[in-house]
Amino acid sequence: MCGVFGVYGHAEASNITYLGLHALQHRGQESAGIVASDGEALSSLRRMGLVQAGFSSADLAELRGAVAIGHVRYSTAGGSHLKNAQPFAVNYQGGAVAVAHNGNLTNHEPLRRELEAQGSIFQSGSDTEVIVHLLARSGGRSLEERVVEAMQRVEGAYSLLFMDERRLVALRDPMGFRPLCLGVLRLRAGDAVEGARTAYVVASESVAFELIGADLVRELEPGEMLVLDERGVTSSRPFEAAPRRSCVFEQVYFARPDGMVDGASVYEVRKRLGRRVFDEHPVPNATADDCVVVPVPDSGVPAAIGLANHARLPFEMGLIRSHYVGRTFIEPSQSIRHFGVKLKLSPNRAALEGKRIIVVDDSIVRGTTSRKLVGMLRGAGAREVHVRISSPPTAWPCFYGIDTPTRSELIAASHDVEEIRRYLQADSLGYLSLAGLLDAVRGAASPGDTEGAEPERRHCHACFSGDYPIPVGDLRTPRHRLEVLDG
Ligand code: AMP
Secondary structure: OEEEEEEEOOOEHHHHHHHHHHHOHHHOOOEEEEEEEOOOOEEEEEEEOOHHHHOOHHHHHHOOEOEEEEEEEOOOOOOOOHHHOOOEEEEEOOEEEEEEEEEEEOOHHHHHHHHHHOOOOOOOOOOHHHHHHHHHHOOOOOHHHHHHHHHOOOOEEEEEEEEOOOOEEEEEOOOOOOOOEEEEEEOOHHHOOOOOOEEEEEEOOOHHHHHHOOEEEEEOOOOOEEEEEOOEEEEEOOOOOOOOOEEHHHHHHHOOOOOEEOOEEHHHHHHHHHHHHHHHOOOOOOOOOOEEEEEOOOOOHHHHHHHHHHHOOOEOOOEEEOOOOOOHHHOOOHHHHHHHHHHHEEEOHHHHOOOEEEEEEOOOOOOHHHHHHHHHHHHOOOOEEEEEEOOOOOOOOOOOOOOOOOHHHOHHHHOOHHHHHHHHOOOEEEEOOHHHHHHHHHOOOOOOOOOOOOHHHOEEOHHHHOOOOOOOOOOOOOOOOOHHHHO
Protein backbone atom coordinates (compact mmCIF):
# COMPACT_ATOMS: atom_id res chain seq x y z
CA MET A 1 0.00 0.00 0.00
CA CYS A 2 1.17 3.54 -0.53
CA GLY A 3 0.23 7.16 -0.08
CA VAL A 4 0.60 10.00 -2.58
CA PHE A 5 0.58 13.73 -2.10
CA GLY A 6 1.05 16.63 -4.50
CA VAL A 7 0.99 20.41 -4.46
CA TYR A 8 0.75 22.97 -7.22
CA GLY A 9 1.39 26.69 -6.78
CA HIS A 10 2.99 27.06 -3.34
CA ALA A 11 6.39 28.67 -2.91
CA GLU A 12 7.32 25.99 -0.38
CA ALA A 13 5.90 23.02 -2.24
CA SER A 14 8.40 20.49 -0.88
CA ASN A 15 7.82 21.53 2.75
CA ILE A 16 4.07 21.20 2.26
CA THR A 17 4.61 17.80 0.65
CA TYR A 18 6.74 16.70 3.58
CA LEU A 19 3.90 17.56 5.96
CA GLY A 20 1.33 15.89 3.71
CA LEU A 21 3.40 12.70 3.62
CA HIS A 22 3.67 12.81 7.38
CA ALA A 23 -0.11 12.68 7.63
CA LEU A 24 -0.13 9.73 5.22
CA GLN A 25 2.62 7.81 6.96
CA HIS A 26 0.20 5.04 7.98
CA ARG A 27 -0.09 4.13 4.27
CA GLY A 28 3.55 3.06 4.01
CA GLN A 29 6.66 3.11 6.13
CA GLU A 30 9.28 1.47 3.95
CA SER A 31 10.38 4.50 2.00
CA ALA A 32 9.48 8.10 1.30
CA GLY A 33 10.29 10.44 -1.55
CA ILE A 34 9.67 13.95 -2.83
CA VAL A 35 10.23 15.47 -6.27
CA ALA A 36 9.97 19.24 -6.75
CA SER A 37 10.20 21.56 -9.74
CA ASP A 38 11.46 25.15 -9.86
CA GLY A 39 9.94 25.57 -13.32
CA GLU A 40 13.16 24.58 -15.11
CA ALA A 41 14.23 21.23 -13.71
CA LEU A 42 13.11 18.53 -11.28
CA SER A 43 15.00 17.73 -8.10
CA SER A 44 14.35 14.50 -6.29
CA LEU A 45 15.11 12.81 -3.01
CA ARG A 46 14.12 9.30 -1.93
CA ARG A 47 14.99 7.64 1.34
CA MET A 48 14.28 4.36 3.07
CA GLY A 49 12.24 4.53 6.26
CA LEU A 50 9.92 7.10 7.75
CA VAL A 51 9.31 10.58 6.39
CA GLN A 52 10.52 12.27 9.56
CA ALA A 53 13.75 10.27 9.66
CA GLY A 54 14.42 10.62 5.94
CA PHE A 55 14.28 14.37 5.33
CA SER A 56 16.17 17.13 7.08
CA SER A 57 15.36 20.81 6.59
CA ALA A 58 18.56 21.08 4.54
CA ASP A 59 17.25 18.32 2.24
CA LEU A 60 13.96 20.12 1.80
CA ALA A 61 15.72 23.38 1.03
CA GLU A 62 17.37 21.62 -1.93
CA LEU A 63 13.97 20.63 -3.30
CA ARG A 64 13.06 24.06 -4.62
CA GLY A 65 9.99 25.17 -6.49
CA ALA A 66 6.22 25.57 -6.48
CA VAL A 67 5.24 22.13 -7.77
CA ALA A 68 5.98 18.91 -5.90
CA ILE A 69 4.78 15.35 -5.53
CA GLY A 70 5.59 12.85 -2.81
CA HIS A 71 5.12 9.21 -1.98
CA VAL A 72 5.21 6.88 1.02
CA ARG A 73 5.55 3.22 0.23
CA TYR A 74 5.26 -0.27 1.41
CA SER A 75 5.77 -2.80 -1.23
CA THR A 76 3.07 -4.69 -3.05
CA ALA A 77 5.10 -5.27 -6.24
CA GLY A 78 8.89 -5.22 -6.05
CA GLY A 79 11.00 -5.62 -2.90
CA SER A 80 11.83 -3.19 -0.15
CA HIS A 81 14.82 -1.40 -1.74
CA LEU A 82 15.70 2.21 -2.42
CA LYS A 83 15.63 1.55 -6.15
CA ASN A 84 11.90 0.81 -5.83
CA ALA A 85 11.18 3.94 -3.75
CA GLN A 86 9.02 6.59 -5.43
CA PRO A 87 8.39 9.06 -6.94
CA PHE A 88 10.28 7.89 -10.00
CA ALA A 89 11.80 10.89 -11.80
CA VAL A 90 13.37 10.56 -15.25
CA ASN A 91 14.58 12.65 -18.13
CA TYR A 92 13.53 11.70 -21.63
CA GLN A 93 13.44 13.40 -25.01
CA GLY A 94 10.32 15.39 -24.07
CA GLY A 95 11.85 16.78 -20.86
CA ALA A 96 11.52 15.53 -17.30
CA VAL A 97 8.69 13.66 -15.63
CA ALA A 98 8.02 12.18 -12.21
CA VAL A 99 5.36 9.73 -11.08
CA ALA A 100 3.96 8.55 -7.76
CA HIS A 101 1.60 5.56 -7.66
CA ASN A 102 -0.76 4.00 -5.15
CA GLY A 103 -2.24 0.71 -6.32
CA ASN A 104 -1.14 -2.27 -8.33
CA LEU A 105 -1.13 -2.83 -12.05
CA THR A 106 -2.55 -6.21 -12.98
CA ASN A 107 -0.95 -6.41 -16.45
CA HIS A 108 2.49 -5.02 -15.62
CA GLU A 109 4.34 -8.29 -16.23
CA PRO A 110 3.32 -8.77 -19.89
CA LEU A 111 3.81 -5.05 -20.49
CA ARG A 112 7.28 -5.19 -19.00
CA ARG A 113 8.22 -8.19 -21.13
CA GLU A 114 6.97 -6.38 -24.21
CA LEU A 115 8.89 -3.20 -23.38
CA GLU A 116 12.07 -5.14 -22.60
CA ALA A 117 11.78 -6.96 -25.91
CA GLN A 118 11.72 -3.54 -27.56
CA GLY A 119 14.85 -2.41 -25.75
CA SER A 120 13.63 -0.76 -22.54
CA ILE A 121 15.98 -1.18 -19.59
CA PHE A 122 14.23 -1.36 -16.23
CA GLN A 123 15.97 -0.12 -13.12
CA SER A 124 13.53 -1.29 -10.47
CA GLY A 125 11.24 -4.21 -9.69
CA SER A 126 8.26 -1.94 -9.31
CA ASP A 127 5.16 -2.19 -11.49
CA THR A 128 5.07 1.62 -11.67
CA GLU A 129 8.21 1.78 -13.81
CA VAL A 130 6.19 0.35 -16.69
CA ILE A 131 4.21 3.61 -16.69
CA VAL A 132 7.41 5.65 -16.91
CA HIS A 133 8.56 3.73 -19.99
CA LEU A 134 5.16 4.03 -21.65
CA LEU A 135 5.18 7.79 -20.97
CA ALA A 136 8.62 8.22 -22.45
CA ARG A 137 7.61 6.36 -25.62
CA SER A 138 4.35 8.22 -26.06
CA GLY A 139 4.02 10.62 -28.96
CA GLY A 140 1.80 13.01 -26.96
CA ARG A 141 2.74 16.69 -26.98
CA SER A 142 1.74 17.60 -23.41
CA LEU A 143 2.14 15.70 -20.15
CA GLU A 144 -1.57 14.95 -20.03
CA GLU A 145 -1.59 13.60 -23.58
CA ARG A 146 1.31 11.33 -22.73
CA VAL A 147 -0.41 10.17 -19.55
CA VAL A 148 -3.61 9.30 -21.40
CA GLU A 149 -1.76 7.45 -24.12
CA ALA A 150 0.36 5.50 -21.63
CA MET A 151 -2.49 4.62 -19.31
CA GLN A 152 -4.59 3.23 -22.14
CA ARG A 153 -2.24 0.23 -22.07
CA VAL A 154 -2.41 -0.29 -18.34
CA GLU A 155 -4.92 -2.27 -16.27
CA GLY A 156 -5.40 -2.45 -12.55
CA ALA A 157 -5.69 -0.16 -9.58
CA TYR A 158 -4.08 3.24 -9.61
CA SER A 159 -4.26 6.60 -8.01
CA LEU A 160 -1.42 8.43 -9.72
CA LEU A 161 0.33 11.76 -9.58
CA PHE A 162 2.54 12.95 -12.44
CA MET A 163 4.51 16.14 -12.76
CA ASP A 164 6.79 17.78 -15.26
CA GLU A 165 8.61 21.08 -14.85
CA ARG A 166 5.39 23.13 -14.90
CA ARG A 167 2.33 21.09 -14.12
CA LEU A 168 0.81 18.34 -12.07
CA VAL A 169 -1.57 15.65 -13.30
CA ALA A 170 -3.68 13.50 -10.96
CA LEU A 171 -5.49 10.41 -12.18
CA ARG A 172 -7.77 7.84 -10.55
CA ASP A 173 -8.43 4.53 -12.30
CA PRO A 174 -11.86 3.95 -13.86
CA MET A 175 -13.02 1.66 -11.04
CA GLY A 176 -11.71 3.96 -8.32
CA PHE A 177 -10.02 1.25 -6.26
CA ARG A 178 -7.75 3.57 -4.32
CA PRO A 179 -8.81 6.93 -2.90
CA LEU A 180 -7.61 10.33 -4.13
CA CYS A 181 -8.89 13.77 -3.26
CA LEU A 182 -8.41 17.42 -4.19
CA GLY A 183 -7.93 20.25 -1.72
CA VAL A 184 -7.32 23.95 -1.83
CA LEU A 185 -4.84 25.87 0.26
CA ARG A 186 -5.31 29.58 0.87
CA LEU A 187 -2.00 31.39 0.61
CA ARG A 188 -0.36 34.05 2.71
CA ALA A 189 1.56 36.73 0.82
CA GLY A 190 4.99 35.09 1.18
CA ASP A 191 3.76 31.68 0.02
CA ALA A 192 2.08 32.94 -3.13
CA VAL A 193 3.54 32.32 -6.56
CA GLU A 194 3.04 35.14 -9.09
CA GLY A 195 0.21 36.72 -7.13
CA ALA A 196 -1.95 33.56 -6.95
CA ARG A 197 -4.28 33.43 -3.98
CA THR A 198 -4.64 29.67 -3.76
CA ALA A 199 -2.55 26.58 -4.20
CA TYR A 200 -3.98 23.15 -4.99
CA VAL A 201 -3.18 19.95 -3.18
CA VAL A 202 -3.96 16.34 -4.03
CA ALA A 203 -3.72 13.48 -1.54
CA SER A 204 -4.62 9.86 -1.00
CA GLU A 205 -6.66 10.87 2.04
CA SER A 206 -8.25 14.07 3.26
CA VAL A 207 -6.37 13.76 6.58
CA ALA A 208 -3.34 15.23 4.82
CA PHE A 209 -5.26 18.47 4.26
CA GLU A 210 -6.10 18.90 7.92
CA LEU A 211 -2.44 19.11 8.88
CA ILE A 212 -1.51 21.73 6.29
CA GLY A 213 -4.66 23.82 6.74
CA ALA A 214 -6.11 23.03 3.30
CA ASP A 215 -9.82 22.50 2.64
CA LEU A 216 -11.17 19.39 0.98
CA VAL A 217 -12.73 20.32 -2.35
CA ARG A 218 -13.85 16.81 -3.28
CA GLU A 219 -12.74 13.27 -3.95
CA LEU A 220 -11.75 12.57 -7.54
CA GLU A 221 -14.33 10.52 -9.41
CA PRO A 222 -13.22 7.11 -10.64
CA GLY A 223 -11.65 7.59 -14.07
CA GLU A 224 -11.18 11.32 -13.55
CA MET A 225 -8.01 13.16 -14.53
CA LEU A 226 -7.12 16.58 -13.15
CA VAL A 227 -4.53 18.86 -14.70
CA LEU A 228 -3.20 21.51 -12.32
CA ASP A 229 -1.40 24.31 -14.12
CA GLU A 230 -1.45 28.08 -14.63
CA ARG A 231 -5.09 27.81 -15.85
CA GLY A 232 -6.17 26.31 -12.51
CA VAL A 233 -7.76 22.86 -12.33
CA THR A 234 -9.04 21.15 -15.48
CA SER A 235 -11.02 17.95 -15.12
CA SER A 236 -11.58 15.30 -17.80
CA ARG A 237 -12.54 11.63 -18.12
CA PRO A 238 -10.21 10.22 -20.75
CA PHE A 239 -11.07 6.53 -20.29
CA GLU A 240 -14.12 4.41 -20.86
CA ALA A 241 -16.35 4.41 -17.77
CA ALA A 242 -16.34 1.25 -15.64
CA PRO A 243 -18.41 0.09 -12.67
CA ARG A 244 -17.17 1.77 -9.50
CA ARG A 245 -15.33 -0.55 -7.12
CA SER A 246 -13.59 1.39 -4.39
CA CYS A 247 -11.68 -0.75 -1.90
CA VAL A 248 -13.77 -1.69 1.12
CA PHE A 249 -10.62 -2.51 3.12
CA GLU A 250 -9.75 1.20 3.16
CA GLN A 251 -12.85 1.62 5.32
CA VAL A 252 -12.14 -1.45 7.46
CA TYR A 253 -8.47 -0.88 8.19
CA PHE A 254 -6.34 1.14 5.90
CA ALA A 255 -7.52 4.71 5.89
CA ARG A 256 -7.02 6.90 8.93
CA PRO A 257 -10.21 7.00 11.01
CA ASP A 258 -10.34 10.81 11.17
CA GLY A 259 -10.78 11.17 7.41
CA MET A 260 -13.47 10.87 4.76
CA VAL A 261 -13.39 8.10 2.18
CA ASP A 262 -16.12 7.62 -0.45
CA GLY A 263 -18.02 10.49 1.10
CA ALA A 264 -18.23 8.77 4.49
CA SER A 265 -16.49 9.36 7.81
CA VAL A 266 -14.22 6.36 8.29
CA TYR A 267 -14.68 6.62 12.06
CA GLU A 268 -18.47 6.44 11.82
CA VAL A 269 -18.26 3.52 9.40
CA ARG A 270 -15.99 1.61 11.76
CA LYS A 271 -18.31 2.21 14.72
CA ARG A 272 -21.16 0.78 12.63
CA LEU A 273 -19.00 -2.25 11.82
CA GLY A 274 -18.55 -2.87 15.56
CA ARG A 275 -22.26 -2.54 16.27
CA ARG A 276 -23.09 -4.86 13.48
CA VAL A 277 -20.65 -7.62 14.42
CA PHE A 278 -22.15 -7.72 17.91
CA ASP A 279 -25.67 -7.96 16.45
CA GLU A 280 -24.52 -10.86 14.34
CA HIS A 281 -22.44 -12.51 17.08
CA PRO A 282 -23.60 -11.48 20.54
CA VAL A 283 -21.87 -12.83 23.63
CA PRO A 284 -24.56 -14.60 25.65
CA ASN A 285 -25.31 -13.19 29.12
CA ALA A 286 -22.73 -10.42 28.83
CA THR A 287 -23.37 -7.89 31.60
CA ALA A 288 -21.57 -4.72 32.57
CA ASP A 289 -20.56 -6.39 35.86
CA ASP A 290 -18.42 -9.11 34.44
CA CYS A 291 -17.77 -8.33 30.77
CA VAL A 292 -15.57 -5.67 29.18
CA VAL A 293 -14.87 -4.68 25.57
CA VAL A 294 -11.17 -4.40 24.73
CA PRO A 295 -9.91 -3.01 21.41
CA VAL A 296 -6.75 -4.15 19.69
CA PRO A 297 -5.14 -0.71 19.38
CA ASP A 298 -5.11 1.17 17.14
CA SER A 299 -6.95 -0.58 14.33
CA GLY A 300 -9.71 -2.09 16.47
CA VAL A 301 -10.56 1.01 18.51
CA PRO A 302 -13.47 2.63 16.59
CA ALA A 303 -15.22 -0.73 16.05
CA ALA A 304 -14.78 -1.57 19.75
CA ILE A 305 -16.30 1.79 20.73
CA GLY A 306 -19.28 1.11 18.45
CA LEU A 307 -19.68 -2.38 19.85
CA ALA A 308 -19.37 -1.32 23.50
CA ASN A 309 -21.88 1.54 23.17
CA HIS A 310 -24.32 -0.67 21.37
CA ALA A 311 -23.98 -3.58 23.82
CA ARG A 312 -23.93 -1.18 26.82
CA LEU A 313 -20.76 -2.78 28.07
CA PRO A 314 -17.71 -1.02 29.53
CA PHE A 315 -14.89 -0.15 27.13
CA GLU A 316 -11.46 -0.78 28.65
CA MET A 317 -7.90 -0.34 27.44
CA GLY A 318 -7.02 -3.94 28.24
CA LEU A 319 -4.16 -3.86 25.74
CA ILE A 320 -1.63 -1.05 25.81
CA ARG A 321 0.20 -0.22 22.63
CA SER A 322 3.79 0.87 22.45
CA HIS A 323 4.04 3.81 20.10
CA TYR A 324 7.69 3.20 19.44
CA VAL A 325 7.20 0.24 17.10
CA GLY A 326 5.59 0.34 13.66
CA ARG A 327 3.01 -1.96 12.20
CA THR A 328 4.13 -5.51 12.99
CA PHE A 329 2.45 -6.81 9.88
CA ILE A 330 5.10 -5.38 7.62
CA GLU A 331 8.01 -7.09 9.34
CA PRO A 332 9.50 -9.34 6.71
CA SER A 333 9.91 -12.66 8.49
CA GLN A 334 7.38 -14.71 10.42
CA SER A 335 9.74 -15.15 13.40
CA ILE A 336 10.12 -11.39 13.83
CA ARG A 337 6.41 -10.93 13.41
CA HIS A 338 5.75 -13.36 16.30
CA PHE A 339 8.04 -11.39 18.54
CA GLY A 340 6.64 -8.13 17.19
CA VAL A 341 3.17 -8.62 18.65
CA LYS A 342 4.65 -8.67 22.16
CA LEU A 343 6.80 -5.68 21.42
CA LYS A 344 3.80 -3.71 20.32
CA LEU A 345 1.01 -4.72 22.69
CA SER A 346 1.02 -5.56 26.37
CA PRO A 347 -1.86 -6.73 28.55
CA ASN A 348 -3.22 -4.42 31.23
CA ARG A 349 -3.98 -6.71 34.16
CA ALA A 350 -5.99 -4.07 36.02
CA ALA A 351 -8.60 -4.03 33.24
CA LEU A 352 -8.63 -7.76 32.56
CA GLU A 353 -8.37 -9.78 35.76
CA GLY A 354 -11.40 -11.96 36.45
CA LYS A 355 -13.36 -10.49 33.50
CA ARG A 356 -15.00 -11.94 30.44
CA ILE A 357 -13.30 -10.13 27.55
CA ILE A 358 -14.72 -9.23 24.16
CA VAL A 359 -11.61 -8.35 22.18
CA VAL A 360 -12.22 -6.45 18.94
CA ASP A 361 -9.89 -6.20 15.93
CA ASP A 362 -10.49 -5.17 12.34
CA SER A 363 -9.16 -8.30 10.62
CA ILE A 364 -7.28 -11.56 10.96
CA VAL A 365 -4.69 -12.14 8.28
CA ARG A 366 -2.35 -14.95 9.27
CA GLY A 367 -3.79 -15.34 12.76
CA THR A 368 -0.46 -14.59 14.45
CA THR A 369 -1.63 -11.43 16.19
CA SER A 370 -4.95 -12.76 17.47
CA ARG A 371 -3.47 -16.00 18.76
CA LYS A 372 -0.80 -14.16 20.73
CA LEU A 373 -3.34 -11.71 22.08
CA VAL A 374 -5.73 -14.36 23.31
CA GLY A 375 -2.82 -15.97 25.19
CA MET A 376 -1.77 -12.61 26.64
CA LEU A 377 -5.28 -11.79 27.81
CA ARG A 378 -5.64 -15.15 29.53
CA GLY A 379 -2.18 -14.79 31.06
CA ALA A 380 -3.31 -11.49 32.59
CA GLY A 381 -6.30 -13.12 34.29
CA ALA A 382 -9.12 -12.95 31.71
CA ARG A 383 -11.82 -15.50 32.54
CA GLU A 384 -13.09 -15.84 28.98
CA VAL A 385 -11.91 -14.39 25.67
CA HIS A 386 -14.43 -13.74 22.88
CA VAL A 387 -12.87 -12.48 19.64
CA ARG A 388 -14.95 -10.24 17.37
CA ILE A 389 -13.63 -9.16 13.97
CA SER A 390 -15.20 -6.16 12.25
CA SER A 391 -14.81 -7.64 8.75
CA PRO A 392 -15.37 -11.05 7.10
CA PRO A 393 -12.64 -13.72 6.94
CA THR A 394 -9.75 -12.48 4.77
CA ALA A 395 -9.53 -15.43 2.42
CA TRP A 396 -8.22 -13.95 -0.85
CA PRO A 397 -5.11 -11.93 -1.63
CA CYS A 398 -5.41 -8.41 -2.94
CA PHE A 399 -4.03 -7.70 -6.42
CA TYR A 400 -5.03 -4.07 -6.36
CA GLY A 401 -2.61 -2.52 -3.93
CA ILE A 402 -3.14 -3.87 -0.41
CA ASP A 403 -0.30 -5.95 0.93
CA THR A 404 -2.21 -9.10 1.86
CA PRO A 405 -0.02 -12.16 1.63
CA THR A 406 -0.45 -15.16 -0.66
CA ARG A 407 -3.41 -17.40 -0.18
CA SER A 408 -1.27 -20.04 1.50
CA GLU A 409 -0.55 -17.60 4.34
CA LEU A 410 -4.10 -16.43 4.87
CA ILE A 411 -5.54 -18.52 7.66
CA ALA A 412 -9.12 -18.11 6.43
CA ALA A 413 -8.21 -19.39 2.96
CA SER A 414 -8.01 -22.94 4.23
CA HIS A 415 -9.80 -23.02 7.60
CA ASP A 416 -13.34 -22.48 8.70
CA VAL A 417 -14.31 -20.24 11.59
CA GLU A 418 -14.40 -23.08 14.13
CA GLU A 419 -10.90 -24.23 13.12
CA ILE A 420 -9.62 -20.69 13.44
CA ARG A 421 -11.28 -20.32 16.86
CA ARG A 422 -9.49 -23.46 18.02
CA TYR A 423 -6.19 -22.15 16.69
CA LEU A 424 -6.67 -18.86 18.51
CA GLN A 425 -7.78 -20.75 21.65
CA ALA A 426 -10.66 -18.31 22.02
CA ASP A 427 -13.93 -19.09 23.77
CA SER A 428 -15.79 -17.76 20.76
CA LEU A 429 -14.95 -16.11 17.45
CA GLY A 430 -17.31 -14.00 15.36
CA TYR A 431 -16.56 -12.34 12.01
CA LEU A 432 -18.81 -9.75 10.43
CA SER A 433 -20.69 -11.09 7.41
CA LEU A 434 -20.03 -9.61 3.96
CA ALA A 435 -23.63 -8.37 3.79
CA GLY A 436 -23.19 -6.76 7.22
CA LEU A 437 -19.96 -5.11 6.14
CA LEU A 438 -21.46 -3.68 2.96
CA ASP A 439 -24.54 -2.43 4.79
CA ALA A 440 -22.45 -0.74 7.45
CA VAL A 441 -20.16 0.86 4.89
CA ARG A 442 -23.10 2.14 2.91
CA GLY A 443 -24.88 3.28 6.02
CA ALA A 444 -27.93 1.52 4.55
CA ALA A 445 -30.46 -0.77 6.17
CA SER A 446 -31.05 -3.28 3.40
CA PRO A 447 -28.70 -6.26 3.42
CA GLY A 448 -26.49 -7.48 0.69
CA ASP A 449 -26.82 -6.59 -2.93
CA THR A 450 -23.87 -4.49 -4.01
CA GLU A 451 -25.18 -4.11 -7.52
CA GLY A 452 -28.26 -2.37 -6.16
CA ALA A 453 -26.21 0.00 -4.04
CA GLU A 454 -25.93 3.68 -4.87
CA PRO A 455 -23.10 4.00 -7.42
CA GLU A 456 -20.84 5.86 -5.01
CA ARG A 457 -21.20 3.07 -2.49
CA ARG A 458 -20.12 0.16 -4.66
CA HIS A 459 -17.01 -1.56 -3.47
CA CYS A 460 -14.34 -4.09 -4.27
CA HIS A 461 -14.47 -6.82 -1.61
CA ALA A 462 -12.30 -9.39 -3.38
CA CYS A 463 -10.19 -10.04 -0.24
CA PHE A 464 -13.33 -11.34 1.47
CA SER A 465 -15.33 -12.78 -1.43
CA GLY A 466 -12.80 -13.76 -4.11
CA ASP A 467 -14.91 -11.69 -6.50
CA TYR A 468 -12.18 -9.87 -8.44
CA PRO A 469 -13.48 -6.98 -10.54
CA ILE A 470 -10.42 -7.12 -12.83
CA PRO A 471 -9.32 -10.62 -13.87
CA VAL A 472 -6.33 -11.99 -11.99
CA GLY A 473 -5.89 -15.34 -13.76
CA ASP A 474 -5.65 -18.61 -11.88
CA LEU A 475 -4.32 -17.15 -8.65
CA ARG A 476 -7.55 -17.98 -6.86
CA THR A 477 -7.05 -21.68 -6.20
CA PRO A 478 -6.14 -22.66 -2.63
CA ARG A 479 -3.02 -24.75 -2.74
CA HIS A 480 -1.66 -25.17 0.76
CA ARG A 481 -2.89 -25.69 4.25
CA LEU A 482 -1.20 -23.68 6.97
CA GLU A 483 1.31 -25.94 8.62
CA VAL A 484 1.15 -24.04 11.85
CA LEU A 485 -2.44 -25.19 12.37
CA ASP A 486 -1.74 -28.80 11.71
CA GLY A 487 0.98 -28.94 14.33
P1 AMP B 1 -2.01 -11.29 11.46
O1 AMP B 1 -1.19 -11.42 12.67
O2 AMP B 1 -1.24 -11.67 10.22
O3 AMP B 1 -3.33 -12.03 11.56
O4 AMP B 1 -2.32 -9.73 11.24
C1 AMP B 1 -3.48 -9.18 11.75
C2 AMP B 1 -3.28 -7.72 12.06
O5 AMP B 1 -2.72 -7.04 10.93
C3 AMP B 1 -4.61 -7.04 12.40
O6 AMP B 1 -4.46 -6.47 13.68
C4 AMP B 1 -4.80 -6.00 11.34
O7 AMP B 1 -5.15 -4.77 11.94
C5 AMP B 1 -3.46 -5.87 10.63
N1 AMP B 1 -3.58 -5.84 9.17
C6 AMP B 1 -4.52 -6.37 8.40
N2 AMP B 1 -4.26 -6.16 7.10
C7 AMP B 1 -3.12 -5.46 7.03
C8 AMP B 1 -2.32 -4.92 5.98
N3 AMP B 1 -2.64 -5.11 4.72
N4 AMP B 1 -1.21 -4.25 6.31
C9 AMP B 1 -0.85 -4.09 7.59
N5 AMP B 1 -1.55 -4.58 8.63
C10 AMP B 1 -2.67 -5.26 8.37
